[in-house]
Amino acid sequence: MTVALRSARTTDAGTIGTILHGFTLENDWMPALHSCAETIAFCGRMIDQNWVTVAETEYGVVGFLAFNGTEIHSLYLDAQARGQGIGQQLLDHAKSRQSQLSLYAFQANTRACKFYERNGFAEVGRRDGAENDENLPDIRFVWHSKGMTHG
Numbered sequence: 001m002t003v004a005l006r007s008a009r010t011t012d013a014g015t016i017g018t019i020l021h022g023f024t025l026e027n028d029w030m031p032a033l034h035s036c037a038e039t040i041a042f043c044g045r046m047i048d049q050n051w052v053t054v055a056e057t058e059y060g061v062v063g064f065l066a067f068n069g070t071e072i073h074s075l076y077l078d079a080q081a082r083g084q085g086i087g088q089q090l091l092d093h094a095k096s097r098q099s100q101l102s103l104y105a106f107q108a109n110t111r112a113c114k115f116y117e118r119n120g121f122a123e124v125g126r127r128d129g130a131e132n133d134e135n136l137p138d139i140r141f142v143w144h145s146k147g148m149t150h151g
Contacts, residue, residue: 001057003086005093008052008064013044016054016064019076026079029108031134046073053093055086065090072103075112091119099145107137116141 008016017040024030024039034042046052046066051073055063063077063086072094077087094101105112107126117123121141129135 001084003062003089004056005053005089006056007050008047008054010044010047012052012054012061012064013040013047015061016047016052016076017041017043019061019063019078020074022079023076027108029136030106031136033133053090055081055090057081057086062086063090065094067094067101070098070100070102072101075103087115088119095119095143095145100143102140102142104132104138104140106134107139113139113141116143119143 018036020043021034021036021039024032024034043052043064049068051066051068053065054061055065055077059080062081064074065072066074075087075090101121102124103116103121104127105116107113121143123139124142125140127138127140129137132138
């Protein structure tokens with residue numbers, strides 16, 4: 001499968017919002033705080049701020065990564081696109097632009113936590129959930145490049 005990474009366009013908000021909302025629906029530990037329409041609007045705001053890179057295949061947009069500076073805010077894939085290296089490509093894209101990245105992952109999202117650890121992110125702290133909208137315990141991860149030049 002050929003994957004192309006590109007900057008998100010306003011017209012991608014519906015697709016990436018649906019991907020993000022779908023993640024909430026498929027995980028019973030994740031509280032449903034927002035409607036799909038609200039999630040799409042949120043994704044539109046991230047796109048407007050130029051934070052979002054999408055992964056596109058012959059099936060259309062199948063995932064996205066949103067980051068601002070060195071902070072990764074979101075990395076989500078459509079359920080059918082997981083396990084095919086697309087998340088890796090999105091993360092490598094962010095790594096190629098920064099010498100340090102950081103993010104929070106929910107402790108309950110063990111698949112994501114393992115993914116970030118495999119990719120060189122180190123746990124630097126844990127919180128009880130009081131600081132996020134979902135009130136879920138999370139983990140702070142940080143990654144530093146190893147002598148690579150970034151620009």
